[in-house]
Amino acid sequence: MGTADILTRRLEQFGPLSDEEKQVLDRAISQVKEFGADQDVVREGDRPSHSSLILEGFACRQKHVPDGGRQITAFHVPGDFCDLHSFLLKKMDDGVVTLTPCKVALVPHKTIRQITTDYPYLTRLLWFTTLIDAAVHREWMLGMGRLSPSARTAHLFCELFVRLKSVGLTEGNAYRFPITQAELGDAFGLSTVHVNRTLQELREQRVLTLERGILTICDWERLQEMAAFSPDYLHVGQKIERN
Amino acid sequence: MGTADILTRRLEQFGPLSDEEKQVLDRAISQVKEFGADQDVVREGDRPSHSSLILEGFACRQKHVPDGGRQITAFHVPGDFCDLHSFLLKKMDDGVVTLTPCKVALVPHKTIRQITTDYPYLTRLLWFTTLIDAAVHREWMLGMGRLSPSARTAHLFCELFVRLKSVGLTEGNAYRFPITQAELGDAFGLSTVHVNRTLQELREQRVLTLERGILTICDWERLQEMAAFSPDYLHVGQKIERN
DNA sequence: CGAGGTCTTGAAGACGATCAACAAACGTGG
DNA sequence: CCACGTTTGTTGATCGTCTTCAAGACCTCG
Secondary structure: OOHHHHHHHHHHHOOOOOOHHHHHHHHOEEEEEOOOOEEEEOOOOOOOOOEEEEOOOOOEEEEEEEOOEEEEEEEEEEOOOOOOOOOHHHHOOOOOEEEOOOEEEEEHHHHHHHHHOHHHHHHHHHHHHHHHHHHHHHHHHHHHOOOOHHHHHHHHHHHHHHHEEEEEEOOOOOOOOOOHHHHHHHOOOOOOHHHHHHHHHHHHHEEEEEEEOOOOOOHHHHHHHHHOOOOOHOOOOOOOOOO | OOOOOHHHHHOOOOOOOHHHHHHHHHHHHOEEEEEEOOEEEOOOOOOOEEEEEEEOOOOOEEEOOOOOOOOEEEEEEOOOEEEOOOHHHHHOOEEEEOOOEEEEEEEEEHHHHHHHHHHHHHHHHHHHHHHHEEEEEEEEHHHHHHHOHHHHHHHHHHHHHHHHHOOEEEOOEEOOOOHHHHHHHHHHHHHHHHHHHHHHHHOOOEEEEOOOEEEEEHHHHHHHHOOOOOHHHOOOOOOOOOO
């Protein structure tokens, strides 16, 4: 097993893989690329010839708005195939940007195409991961449209806890959270100032602490409750049948 | 050709279909169901055994919020496979509700599974449509997070014009728009009152009229400009290669 | 013609944005 | 290891936007 280790582990969450399938995934990676923080992995409007799998670090997807601002549409953590959609969509409607230094594996679209022809089960697994992305989008829409800023913030912390735990990147009830308040604002549709005040509110309620890039959940039950969070939409541990 | 006509026409937009593939799609429909307005097609939390294709009428997808409200996450028009994602996601994270009386075709998940095994090209086309759904979600997030209410509203009118045109449901620069202001509010994350005032603003600017459920675009250029609309994300007319 | 839903209007108040200034943390090089 | 500069986080005050509540007008369909 090479660098595809994290990809096989991620997909195995959703169903067992044969040795052959694991090899196919391992060989699918053509290259591993390193990025610094705040660098473009793929730009909005690009037509990439490969998709990117995050091996290490945090990244996000974003769309620009005419006046110079941006909307962050997703956060990505190791194991995420952050632009798998470009395999079929061709032209990127959003861009991928690193939030921290990242190690990224590249998988040529040609290889993915071959997988869709020869490995229907792997295809369903890959399709499945893009459907989860869409489910996360919907949950974010709910947050932006109908939840209070504090609920929205609490919700993100819940979501990331579940997602990071599923790839082994939590320590107890804490995890690394290297996202700045300005970036949170761009994700929530709030000003940086308001994000700051919202975080203070969560701290005052003693449901979490956030110091030096480490987020610690003090009261998981109450955090979920404040966020109206249910992990169902993340589909962790759901199995796709092989046949 | 039977009721799958609209499905083949929709998918043919994205690449040619062989006679065999058309037949497969035609036979995939197990049943056609009629719904009145404001009826559940699939409920949030359901585990349906089939997916629904809208043949006639308008529908939406929605998520409930604890306090009794809802967030509409998508509008659906004829030709849309509104819950294709339930094929792999199993448990619905959102619900499908009709906005007007609808005719809906049901396609068993078992049949879709078979297609993913035997027809890789059809599979890619179907996957593609779910990726467009996700791209629309992202565009809505941009609207909710970063666009003014009037831009958001203008954007929806642009989007629906392009989508309805692609299935032949526009007449000149007008189309049927049976969505109430309360429903728009649930989609935009705005109060009904504010939606009303926003529509007045658009009318005063003479870019559109909306009377008796007919939306007429008076100034397409300016409407797009106000909305920062570019149809790219809808990928109409993009072709998927067969091999 | 009447009833229910939808649209419209006004006024009050809550909420979040913006601006500006300062504090704290971080990292980089001396 | 400390000094310094830059980025990130924090605070207060003001202003505009959107919500809420409540009432009335307008459709539309039986």
